[in-house]
Amino acid sequence: xxxxxxxxxxxxxxxxxxxxxxxxxxxxxxxxxxxxxxxxxxxxxxxxxxxxxxxxxxxxxxxxxxxxxxxxxxxxxxxxxxxxxxxxxxxxxxxxxxxxxxxxxxxxxxxxxxxxxxxxxxxxxxxxxxxxxxxxxxxxxxxxxxxxxxxxxxxxxxxxxxxxxxxxxxxxxxxxxxxxxxxxxxxxxxxxxxxxxxxxxxxxxxxxxxxxxxxxxxxxxxxxxxxxxxxxxxxxxxxxxxxxxxxxxxxxxxxxxxxxxxxxx
Numbered sequence: 001x002x003x004x005x006x007x008x009x010x011x012x013x014x015x016x017x018x019x020x021x022x023x024x025x026x027x028x029x030x031x032x033x034x035x036x037x038x039x040x041x042x043x044x045x046x047x048x049x050x051x052x053x054x055x056x057x058x059x060x061x062x063x064x065x066x067x068x069x070x071x072x073x074x075x076x077x078x079x080x081x082x083x084x085x086x087x088x089x090x091x092x093x094x095x096x097x098x099x100x101x102x103x104x105x106x107x108x109x110x111x112x113x114x115x116x117x118x119x120x121x122x123x124x125x126x127x128x129x130x131x132x133x134x135x136x137x138x139x140x141x142x143x144x145x146x147x148x149x150x151x152x153x154x155x156x157x158x159x160x161x162x163x164x165x166x167x168x169x170x171x172x173x174x175x176x177x178x179x180x181x182x183x184x185x186x187x188x189x190x191x192x193x194x195x196x197x198x199x200x201x202x203x204x205x206x207x208x209x210x211x212x213x214x215x216x217x218x219x220x221x222x223x224x225x226x227x228x229x230x231x232x233x234x235x236x237x238x239x240x241x242x243x244x245x246x247x248x249x250x251x252x253x254x255x256x257x258x259x260x261x262x263x264x265x
Contacts, residue, residue, distance in 0.1 A: 033123060033124045034048055034124065034150075037119070037120065038119070038166070038170070040154060040158075040162075040166070042157060043157050043158065044156075044157050047071065047153035047156055047157050048150065048153050048157070049126075050067065050068055050070075050071055050149070050153070051068045051071045051072075051075075051146065051149035051150045051152065051153040052068065052124050052125050052126055052146055052149070052150070053067050053068055053125075053126045053127075054067060054068065054125060054126060054127035054142050054145070054146065055067040055068075055069065056127050068145065068146060068149035069145075069149075070152075071148075071149035071150075071152035071153050071156075072145045072146075072148045072149040072152065073152070074152035074155065074156070075147075075148035075149050075150065075151035075152030075153070075155070076107075076148050076152075078151050078152060078155045078160070078163050078167075079107050079148060079151050079167060079171070080103070080107060082163065082164050082167040082168070082172075083103050083106050083107055083167065083171075083172065084099070084103055086168070086172055087099045087102055087103055101186055101189065104186065105175075105185060105186075106171065106172065106175055109140070109141060109144045110140075110144075111171075111175065112143075112144035112147050112148065112171070113140035113141070113143055113144040115147060115170055115171045115174065115175075116143035116144055116146065116147040117140075117143065118170075118174060119170050121143055121146060121147055121150070122139075122143050125142060125143055125146045127142050137216070137236045137237075138215055138216075147170075147171075150166075151163055151166060151167060154166050185243070186243075187243050187244075187246035187247040187250060188203070188205075188242060188243055188246040190246070190250055191203050191223070191246040191249055191250050191253075194250060194253065194254070195225055195253075198253070198257065200225050200226055200253070201225055201226045201227070203223050203224070203225050203246065203249065204223065204224045204225075205221055205222070205223050205224075205242045205245065205246075206221065206222050206223075206224065207219065207220075207221050207238060207241075208220040208221060208222050208232065216236075217236070218234055218235070218236065219234065219235055219236070219237060219238050219240075219241040220232060220233070220234050220241060221233055221235075221238065221241040221242045221244075221245050222245060223242070223245040223246055223249045225249065225253070230248075230249040230252055230253065231245050231248035231249040231252055232245055232248070233245030233246070233247070233248060
């Protein structure tokens with residue numbers, strides 16, 4: 001019989017093959033952290049090890065065989081369902097638009113990375129630091145994906161009720177407390193709605209440039225309305241650059257309209 005995943009990891013760590021994990025106390029914290037910190041008592045521990053294993057780590061520990069990508073896929077679906085059901089029940093007077101925007105905020109990578117950092121999940125994720133090359137954005141993607149994978153592991157191992165409790169405790173409630181539910185950060189959607197109501201053309205986005213090394217690029221995008229470049233935005237991804245451009249465009253256009261209204265009074 002093949003040695004269990006846990007025994008294989010302990011064996012490698014005990015041989016000091018991986019310098020950064022040679023401390024036995026740190027190893028025990030990694031393996032027992034989910035139960036101690038998050039009150040998860042695994043029935044099938046291998047799901048959680050896979051959930052915490054980024055693909056960059058297979059070069060260090062090939063015996064793990066598979067990474068957290070499949071569990072991330074499942075966890076993403078479970079997260080969407082739990083958040084959607086919560087919003088549907090708690091905000092019974094709000095329309096579909098509010099529910100969609102709010103769910104999008106709560107399950108996007110930025111929000112998940114913040115939740116993962118808040119709960120200290122990075123202490124337990126197996127990844128190769130060389131993979132991210134010091135990129136904070138790359139690290140945030142890794143821990144956000146790991147959080148989704150952990151949700152998938154809980155669902156498979158413990159069922160939907162425990163997965164729901166986990167999402168409520170670590171993702172939904174903290175964001176509810178800091179007011180994130182009430183903030184609309186989809187500036188592209190806001191700009192589209194505003195342009196339509198003001199009789200302007202649909203906003204168009206165009207990538208102007210991308211600079212920097214592959215692991216830490218900076219993107220610049222522009223937004224055009226009525227064939228005019230209204231504003232530029234920068235970000236660590238094309239999407240975030242477009243959102244920044246849309247945010248600035250909203251401010252510019254609203255200010256123009258206010259000034260025009262004053263002139264006509």
